[in-house]
Amino acid sequence: MKKSLLSVLITGLFSLPVMAFEPFTVKDIRVEGIQRTEAGTVFSYLPVKVGDTLNDDKAAQSIKSLFATGFFKDVRIEVEKDVMVVVVQERPAIANLNFVGLKEFDKDVILKALKETGIAEGRIFDRSLLDKAEQELKRQYLSRGKYSATITTTVTPLERNRVGINFNIEEGDAAKIKQINIVGAKAFSEKELLSRFELTTPGLLTWYTKNDQYSRQKLSGDLEKLKSFYLDQGYLEFNVESTQVSISPDKRDVYITVGITEGERYKVSSVKLAGDFNIPESELKKLVQVRAGDVFSRERLNASTKAISDRLGQEGYAFANVNAAPEIDKEKHLVAFTVFVDPGKRVYVRRVNVTGNTKTRDEVVRREIRQMEGGWYDADKVANSRQRIDRLGFFSEVTVETPPVPGTSDQLDVNLNVVEKPTGNLMLGVGTSSTDKFILSGSISQNNFLGSGNNVSIQVNSAKSYRTYAFSYTNPYFTPDGVSQGFDIYQRTVNTQNLAVAYYKSVSTGAGIRLGFPIGEKESISVGLAVDSTSISVDQTSPTRYQNYVRDYGETNLSLPVTVNWVSDGKDSYFFPTRGTYQKAGIEVAIPGGDLTYYKANYQLQHYIPLSKRFTLMLNGEVGYGNGIGNMDLPFFKNYFAGGITSVRGYKTSSLGRVEPDPVTGTEYRVGGNRRIVANTELLWGMPGMESAARIGLFFDAGQVYASGETLDLGQLRYSTGISAAWLSPVGPLKFSIGFPLNKKETDKTESFQFQLGTVF
Known part of the structure; x- marks a missing residue:
C-alpha cells in the first residue's frame, strides 16, 4: 500500500507542470527562460529529439532529467501545435563570496574547503549546499578549538540572476585545555605519564605549538604513546578504559579525563627461535634484544624481529616473515616468546x-x-x-x-x-654579520652541468674582512671507479681592520688541482696541488713583527701548497644531523720550490648522539698544529685563531690567544698561534612545528690558541655557555648565539650576541 502511494505521489509531482495533450510527432523544440545556460546544453539532457513522438511519460522524463542537472529551480513543458516548448527558470549563480571577521584562517584555504562542498564563485547556488558549507566552516573552527565561534550567512540577490554570499563570523577565543587527568595510574606518577603527551595545559611555547588546544587526532596519538610506554615497561594487560572530553559552559576551558587499567608487570621467561633459518642460529640469537629474566619490552621485541628480517634481507631473502608468538602465564606474570622465522625463497x-x-x-x-x-x-x-x-x-x-x-x-x-629539482643557482645577496656589517655576495653554480653530474661554480663575496672571487670545476667521476678531479682559480683578500687582531691585509691569488679517491662508502681521500701568490700590506699601526716579516721576505711571496685530506662522513643529515659521526684529518704543506715552506695539520671529530626523538647531543673537537720548515717560521697570516660564532661563542671573533705589546709602539695586539684547540658540547632540539627548518641549542664551548714557543697549558682554555639557534629561513640561513664567558680575563674581548644572516633575492 505504501509503495503504491509513493508511486502515485512521484508521478503526480512530475506531471503537475505538464499540460494534458494527445501524443504527437515533435517537429521542433524551443527553449524559453534561459539566461546563462546554452540551449544546446538543455537539448543534450532532453530524452526527446525532433521527429520523436512526445507523450505524457516522455514529457515527465524530460522534466525529471532537467531538474537532475541542478541548473533550474522550475521546469515546464508546453505545446504549441507540433512544437515542444521547454520553459525553465534558472537557479542563480554565485557572483562572490565575502567574509567578515575571518582571522584564524587564510581566505584561500577557506575558499578551497568551500569549493569542495560545491560553493564557489561561478557555480550554481544551492541552498542545501550552502548549509553544508556552513557546517564545514564551523568544523574548521572546532578543529582549532574555537567552540564559541558563530557563523551567519546572508544571501543577497544581484542583477542578471546572481547572488552574493556573505559569511559573518564571530570567531571568539580558542578554548584551552584546563586540566588533563589520568585515572587508574599506580606504577607511574601522573606527571611522568603526561610528560609523554603532546597535548598539554597552557605553557611558555603553547601560543606557538597550539598544543594547549584540544584535537581528537592529537589525543589519539597521545593515547597510543601511553600504551606503547606501558608495553615497553612490561604491562602486557594495559588498556585505556575510557576517555572523556568536556567543555565549560562559557566554552573557554576543556577538561580531559583518561581512565586506564595497568594490569600486572610481566617478565620474559624464555625466548626461542623456530623455523628455517638458512643462517646460523647462533648469529640470529645475537640479534635478539630480549633475554630471559628481563622485564618485557615491546620496543626491544619489535627491534629484534626487524633485525632478524634485515639480516635475512642481506642474504637475498627479501620476503622473509619473522613473527614473535607469546605464551602468557597470568598466574606467575611471565611471558615466553617463540620467534618464528620463515625466510621464504632467496630472490x-x-x-x-x-x-x-x-x-x-x-x-x-x-x-x-x-x-x-x-x-x-x-x-x-x-x-x-x-x-x-x-x-x-x-x-x-x-x-x-x-x-x-x-x-x-x-x-x-x-x-x-x-x-x-633545479640544480643551477644564480644568487645575488645582501648579508650582515656581527663581524662584517654589510656584505654583498653572488654566485653562479650548476651542480649538474648538462646532466653530467659535474659541478661548475663562480663565487663572489665582498665582506670587508674576508673577500673572495673564485671559480671551481669538479668532475666526481673522472674515472669510472669514482676518482674525482677538479680545479680552482681564486683570489682571496683578508683585511683584519674589523677583527680583534693586529692590522694587516693579504691578497692571495692562485690556482690548484684536486683529485679525490673513495676508500669506502662513507670515506674518501683527496690530494691537491696549488700555486699561490700572496701579497702582504702593513702600515705604521701594524706590529713590528709584521713589518719585519715584510722587510725580510718581501711584500709578495710564492708558495706551492700540497694538501691531503681524509674525510669520513656518517651523519644522517647535512643540515640538521641527529646521529652519526663525522671525521676530517688533513695536512697542508708548502713544499720547497716556493718562497714559503711550512705545514699545517688539522683534525676534527664530530659526533651526534640521539638522546630521544626530540633531543640530540652534539660533541665536537678540533685540534690544529702548524710550523715552518727549515729555518722559516710559520707565516703570521697562516696562524690559527679562535673565538666567535664558529668556535668559542661569547668571545669576539679571532680574539683568543696571547696578547703581545708592540716593542716600538707599545700597542697590544693578538698574534694568533701555531696550535689551536676547540671543543663544543651542545644539546640540540628542533623548534616545535619547524623541526626540519629550525633548531635550538644549549652549548658549552672551550678553546684557545697558543703561540710558537708558548707552553700548551690547558689551564688557559677559555670557556663559555649560552643558547644558540639555526634557521633555514625563506630569506636565507640564519645563525645566532647568546654566549656568556665563564672565565674571562682582563685582556679578553667579549661579545655576547653574535649572528650571521644572508638574504637571497
Missing part, C-alpha cells in the same frame, strides 16, 4: 629501473647504485643506493620499490624513482 634482482630523470643522464644515477642486476637481493645495498642518490643533491625525492616479478617466486625488480 635475485632481475632489473634495476630508474625513472624520473628527464635531465640527468642515466649513468649519473646508476653509478651510485650498489645493488647489481642479476645478483642476489641485498637490503643494505638497496638502502645504500637510495642514500647515495639522495646525497647527489640533484633530486627533491628518491623512492625505492621492490615488486616481485609476476609469474616468479625468486625474482624482483628494484624501481628507483627520482623527482628532479
Whole structure:
C-alpha cells in the first residue's frame, strides 16, 4: 500500500507542470527562460529529439532529467501545435563570496574547503549546499578549538540572476585545555605519564605549538604513546578504559579525563627461535634484544624481529616473515616468546629501473647504485643506493620499490624513482654579520652541468674582512671507479681592520688541482696541488713583527701548497644531523720550490648522539698544529685563531690567544698561534612545528690558541655557555648565539650576541 502511494505521489509531482495533450510527432523544440545556460546544453539532457513522438511519460522524463542537472529551480513543458516548448527558470549563480571577521584562517584555504562542498564563485547556488558549507566552516573552527565561534550567512540577490554570499563570523577565543587527568595510574606518577603527551595545559611555547588546544587526532596519538610506554615497561594487560572530553559552559576551558587499567608487570621467561633459518642460529640469537629474566619490552621485541628480517634481507631473502608468538602465564606474570622465522625463497634482482630523470643522464644515477642486476637481493645495498642518490643533491625525492616479478617466486625488480629539482643557482645577496656589517655576495653554480653530474661554480663575496672571487670545476667521476678531479682559480683578500687582531691585509691569488679517491662508502681521500701568490700590506699601526716579516721576505711571496685530506662522513643529515659521526684529518704543506715552506695539520671529530626523538647531543673537537720548515717560521697570516660564532661563542671573533705589546709602539695586539684547540658540547632540539627548518641549542664551548714557543697549558682554555639557534629561513640561513664567558680575563674581548644572516633575492 505504501509503495503504491509513493508511486502515485512521484508521478503526480512530475506531471503537475505538464499540460494534458494527445501524443504527437515533435517537429521542433524551443527553449524559453534561459539566461546563462546554452540551449544546446538543455537539448543534450532532453530524452526527446525532433521527429520523436512526445507523450505524457516522455514529457515527465524530460522534466525529471532537467531538474537532475541542478541548473533550474522550475521546469515546464508546453505545446504549441507540433512544437515542444521547454520553459525553465534558472537557479542563480554565485557572483562572490565575502567574509567578515575571518582571522584564524587564510581566505584561500577557506575558499578551497568551500569549493569542495560545491560553493564557489561561478557555480550554481544551492541552498542545501550552502548549509553544508556552513557546517564545514564551523568544523574548521572546532578543529582549532574555537567552540564559541558563530557563523551567519546572508544571501543577497544581484542583477542578471546572481547572488552574493556573505559569511559573518564571530570567531571568539580558542578554548584551552584546563586540566588533563589520568585515572587508574599506580606504577607511574601522573606527571611522568603526561610528560609523554603532546597535548598539554597552557605553557611558555603553547601560543606557538597550539598544543594547549584540544584535537581528537592529537589525543589519539597521545593515547597510543601511553600504551606503547606501558608495553615497553612490561604491562602486557594495559588498556585505556575510557576517555572523556568536556567543555565549560562559557566554552573557554576543556577538561580531559583518561581512565586506564595497568594490569600486572610481566617478565620474559624464555625466548626461542623456530623455523628455517638458512643462517646460523647462533648469529640470529645475537640479534635478539630480549633475554630471559628481563622485564618485557615491546620496543626491544619489535627491534629484534626487524633485525632478524634485515639480516635475512642481506642474504637475498627479501620476503622473509619473522613473527614473535607469546605464551602468557597470568598466574606467575611471565611471558615466553617463540620467534618464528620463515625466510621464504632467496630472490635475485632481475632489473634495476630508474625513472624520473628527464635531465640527468642515466649513468649519473646508476653509478651510485650498489645493488647489481642479476645478483642476489641485498637490503643494505638497496638502502645504500637510495642514500647515495639522495646525497647527489640533484633530486627533491628518491623512492625505492621492490615488486616481485609476476609469474616468479625468486625474482624482483628494484624501481628507483627520482623527482628532479633545479640544480643551477644564480644568487645575488645582501648579508650582515656581527663581524662584517654589510656584505654583498653572488654566485653562479650548476651542480649538474648538462646532466653530467659535474659541478661548475663562480663565487663572489665582498665582506670587508674576508673577500673572495673564485671559480671551481669538479668532475666526481673522472674515472669510472669514482676518482674525482677538479680545479680552482681564486683570489682571496683578508683585511683584519674589523677583527680583534693586529692590522694587516693579504691578497692571495692562485690556482690548484684536486683529485679525490673513495676508500669506502662513507670515506674518501683527496690530494691537491696549488700555486699561490700572496701579497702582504702593513702600515705604521701594524706590529713590528709584521713589518719585519715584510722587510725580510718581501711584500709578495710564492708558495706551492700540497694538501691531503681524509674525510669520513656518517651523519644522517647535512643540515640538521641527529646521529652519526663525522671525521676530517688533513695536512697542508708548502713544499720547497716556493718562497714559503711550512705545514699545517688539522683534525676534527664530530659526533651526534640521539638522546630521544626530540633531543640530540652534539660533541665536537678540533685540534690544529702548524710550523715552518727549515729555518722559516710559520707565516703570521697562516696562524690559527679562535673565538666567535664558529668556535668559542661569547668571545669576539679571532680574539683568543696571547696578547703581545708592540716593542716600538707599545700597542697590544693578538698574534694568533701555531696550535689551536676547540671543543663544543651542545644539546640540540628542533623548534616545535619547524623541526626540519629550525633548531635550538644549549652549548658549552672551550678553546684557545697558543703561540710558537708558548707552553700548551690547558689551564688557559677559555670557556663559555649560552643558547644558540639555526634557521633555514625563506630569506636565507640564519645563525645566532647568546654566549656568556665563564672565565674571562682582563685582556679578553667579549661579545655576547653574535649572528650571521644572508638574504637571497
